[in-house]
Amino acid sequence: MNEELIQRLQTYGALAYPAEKIASIEQLDNAQYLHLLKQLSNPETVEAKQYRHGADVAEYKIDLLLYELALQGDFKAMSEYNSRREQKTKQNAKATRQR
Secondary structure, X not given: OOHHHHHHHHHHHHOOOOHHHHHHHHOOOXXXXXXXXXXXXXXXXXXXXXXXHHHHHHHHHHHHHHHHHHHOOOHHHXXXXXXXXXXXXXXXXXXXXXX
């Protein structure tokens, strides 16, 4: 997999694009698509780490923007921020119990 595609995986992760859409955009052939799918399925690969990093940074930026808008009195943003925070708290508690 070329370095340019590996770098773009951060953007695809931020947009939560599945492997099928990435393959279509990048015009990957079937063998390349299957390789991408395999790489994204293994959390230890560079590709999976880049994809996850993009997703995590996007989530952080959205949460930060909602938080800042909530501090300024935007009630819609406050509601969305609290909803996302509660969801993360539940996910974290579930993950902690599974360890």
